[in-house]
Amino acid sequence: MPTHRFTFASIAVRQALLSTLVTLAAMVFLATAASFAIERSMRADLQRMIDADIDGLAEIMVDGGPAELVRRAIDRTAWRPSAGARAYYGIADANAVRRAGNIGVPRGVDAGRSQVAEISLGDDRVLLRATRLRGGWTLVVGRSLRGIEALQHRLRVDFLGVAVVAVVATLIAGLAVAARLRARVEALSQTFTRFERGDLAARSSIDRGGTAGIDELGQLARHVDEHFDWTQALLIAQREISDNIAHELRTPLVHLDTRLLGALGHNHDDIVAAELHLARSNIRSIVSLFDALLDLTLAETGGPTTDTSSFDLSEIAADLAELYTASAEEAALDFKARITPGVTQRGEAMAMTRLIANLLDNAFKYAPAGSKVQLIVVAGPRIIVEDNGPGIAAADAEHIFLRFRRAAAPDTGHGLGLALVKIIAARHGLSARVEDAGPGARFIIERHDAGTKGSS
Amino acid sequence: MQILLIEDDALTADAVTAILAAEGIAVEWAVTAEIGLARTGDTAIDVIVVDWMLPGMSGIDAVARLRRAGIEKPVLMLSALGRAEHRVEGLDGGVDDYLAKPFEPAELVARLRALYRRTTVQARQPVLIHGDIELHVHARTALRAGKHLGLSPKEFELLKYLMENAGEIVTREMLLRNVWKLNFDPQTNIIDVNLVRLRRKLEDGFACCCLETVRGSGYRLTAP
Numbered sequence: 121m122p123t124h125r126f127t128f129a130s131i132a133v134r135q136a137l138l139s140t141l142v143t144l145a146a147m148v149f150l151a152t153a154a155s156f157a158i159e160r161s162m163r164a165d166l167q168r169m170i171d172a173d174i175d176g177l178a179e180i181m182v183d184g185g186p187a188e189l190v191r192r193a194i195d196r197t198a199w200r201p202s203a204g205a206r207a208y209y210g211i212a213d214a215n216a217v218r219r220a221g222n223i224g225v226p227r228g229v230d231a232g233r234s235q236v237a238e239i240s241l242g243d244d245r246v247l248l249r250a251t252r253l254r255g256g257w258t259l260v261v262g263r264s265l266r267g268i269e270a271l272q273h274r275l276r277v278d279f280l281g282v283a284v285v286a287v288v289a290t291l292i293a294g295l296a297v298a299a300r301l302r303a304r305v306e307a308l309s310q311t312f313t314r315f316e317r318g319d320l321a322a323r324s325s326i327d328r329g330g331t332a333g334i335d336e337l338g339q340l341a342r343h344v345d346e347h348f349d350w351t352q353a354l355l356i357a358q359r360e361i362s363d364n365i366a367h368e369l370r371t372p373l374v375h376l377d378t379r380l381l382g383a384l385g386h387n388h389d390d391i392v393a394a395e396l397h398l399a400r401s402n403i404r405s406i407v408s409l410f411d412a413l414l415d416l417t418l419a420e421t422g423g424p425t426t427d428t429s430s431f432d433l434s435e436i437a438a439d440l441a442e443l444y445t446a447s448a449e450e451a452a453l454d455f456k457a458r459i460t461p462g463v464t465q466r467g468e469a470m471a472m473t474r475l476i477a478n479l480l481d482n483a484f485k486y487a488p489a490g491s492k493v494q495l496i497v498v499a500g501p502r503i504i505v506e507d508n509g510p511g512i513a514a515a516d517a518e519h520i521f522l523r524f525r526r527a528a529a530p531d532t533g534h535g536l537g538l539a540l541v542k543i544i545a546a547r548h549g550l551s552a553r554v555e556d557a558g559p560g561a562r563f564i565i566e567r568h569d570a571g572t573k574g575s576s
Numbered sequence: 577m578q579i580l581l582i583e584d585d586a587l588t589a590d591a592v593t594a595i596l597a598a599e600g601i602a603v604e605w606a607v608t609a610e611i612g613l614a615r616t617g618d619t620a621i622d623v624i625v626v627d628w629m630l631p632g633m634s635g636i637d638a639v640a641r642l643r644r645a646g647i648e649k650p651v652l653m654l655s656a657l658g659r660a661e662h663r664v665e666g667l668d669g670g671v672d673d674y675l676a677k678p679f680e681p682a683e684l685v686a687r688l689r690a691l692y693r694r695t696t697v698q699a700r701q702p703v704l705i706h707g708d709i710e711l712h713v714h715a716r717t718a719l720r721a722g723k724h725l726g727l728s729p730k731e732f733e734l735l736k737y738l739m740e741n742a743g744e745i746v747t748r749e750m751l752l753r754n755v756w757k758l759n760f761d762p763q764t765n766i767i768d769v770n771l772v773r774l775r776r777k778l779e780d781g782f783a784c785c786c787l788e789t790v791r792g793s794g795y796r797l798t799a800p
């Protein structure tokens with residue numbers, strides 16, 4: 121089972137990064153909202169100050185006339201506040217001649233409508249209002265926006281600092297939680313791996329969340345352990361039942377065989393002896409069939425092989441090829457082996473030996489004298505046993521790997537060999553199929569995805 | 577040779593005793609693993625035959641205890657559990673050989689003799705000699721009457737095993753397990769034809785035979 125490294129592939133790490141991003145987004149949103157709110161509020165304050173100033177100067181114009189207005193405007197222009205927004209004043213007479221102040225009437229600003237505008241003045245930004253006074257005079261009052269900008273800048277810096285601290289804290293906390301979560305999931309995963317590899321006593325020893333396993337992983341671990349307890353009990357029961365059945369079935373057969381042996385010892389009649397030998401042979405056949413069925417059933421229910429050791433498939437195939445060469449000569453078969461050296465496979469070496477032996481047995485059994493039989497093993501792995509014998513009828517091809525199915529020819533065997541081939545192949549992640557070799561049959565064992573990937 | 581038989585089934589025990597007695601092999605019978613274990617220290621015992629499924633302690637547990645106690649006497653497991661998986665488990669569990677019931681009397685005798693010989697004969701001799709056949713283990717060459725026999729690596733192993741058990745019956749299953757390292761029986765007659773091939777190489781050009789087929793049992797390398 122693949123182990124999740126501490127990378128983006130880990131759900132826990134992704135969760136931690138997502139939390140950090142959400143925190144960052146929240147901080148940005150908060151800073152932006154605060155900045156807008158403060159700017160709006162301060163602008164409103166500035167606007168009120170400007171309007172109050174205009175109101176006061178308009179009254180001065182009424183009470184003291186233009187001279188007083190000019191004097192007051194000069195005073196106010198000269199006054200520079202130590203804090204707060206710098207003030208701008210401008211007074212122009214009815215002929216639009218500037219009479220006092222540090223600002224003129226900006227173009228495009230309609231004093232007749234007491235229009236508000238925002239302009240650039242040197243390196244300053246100014247919010248102002250121009251208004252028409254008695255006698256056609258024009259009064260402009262403005263306030264610098266620099267204070268708002270400075271406050272916004274300070275706010276951004278402060279928010280950035282807070283955001284950095286919050287994001288780092290969230291990330292550290294998230295990764296710490298992710299590490300703990302990952303460790304617990306990893307422990308659970310390792311428990312599965314150990315159990316799958318045959319350690320039936322493997323149980324999740326993970327931290328159950330500190331409060332008697334009430335968190336989700338703790339509950340999952342408890343369920344896993346309960347499931348393993350149940351599976352272990354089933355596997356032990358299955359083994360005991362199959363062993364007991366084997367023992368209880370074989371024992372009377374052994375007794376029967378012993379009595380037949382005893383009878384043979386006392387018998388002097390050749391015909392009776394032949395019958396007794398035949399009876400003993402029948403007993404062996406029953407036992408052999410029973411063992412083959414048990415092998416098949418237990419292999420079928422065993423799931424994928426738990427043995428992950430690597431072995432040299434080529435070496436196994438070469439040994440079997442040598443073993444079967446003599447049989448081929450005896451049966452007048454033209455047997456050839458084409459084995460790529462160094463082809464390896466993970467799993468049970470003896471089971472794969474049996475798979476190849478069963479395929480060769482099958483070919484040798486059905487190919488008539490003079491036929492060609494070929495064993496091919498190439499990388500992949502891909503195992504092919506083909507012959508140019510009678511082949512398999514199309515109608516039988518799809519059932520050939522079922523138990524007790526065999527071509528209507530020899531009377532040897534139980535018809536379980538190819539069924540076992542398919543099960544052993546499946547346990548090693550391989551598929552088994554047969555195709556027409558035109559003439560003859562071609563049995564192919566290869567990876568399930570070999571057809572789609574074009575692997576050989 | 578003296579055998580300690582640990583077997584709870586009286587009929588099987590009687591049959592084994594009778595088969596071995598006919599071959600001049602003495603048998604001491606223990607009905608449980610506990611009783612058998614108490615007798616394993618007896619120096620007169622050469623080979624132990626133990627059943628797997630026994631009342632109380634199982635045969636496989638008894639062998640484990642035996643090995644833990646440092647007793648290295650050869651053990652043959654004689655069991656009704658005959659699947660390849662059981663053979664592997666038995667051999668991994670410390671037994672030296674495994675024979676499933678029902679068995680051929682000749683096979684039982686052959687296996688016991690092979691186990692007994694393993695304890696008494698120098699199995700790692702560099703040169704094995706049987707009559708006019710010589711087998712040089714390190715050089716991996718075989719000669720008959722000084723004439724080189726062109727054997728394949730497997731044929732060499734086959735002849736070596738036969739020579740190590742010269743004069744005794746060697747069964748097909750013994751050959752499958754010890755020469756070809758297979759713990760299952762292929763359905764075809766591959767052992768017989770390989771023996772025929774070896775016999776041809778051993779006997780071609782010589783007047784006398786040396787590899788005898790024991791009908792229904794196996795093969796025996798006889799004095800040439």
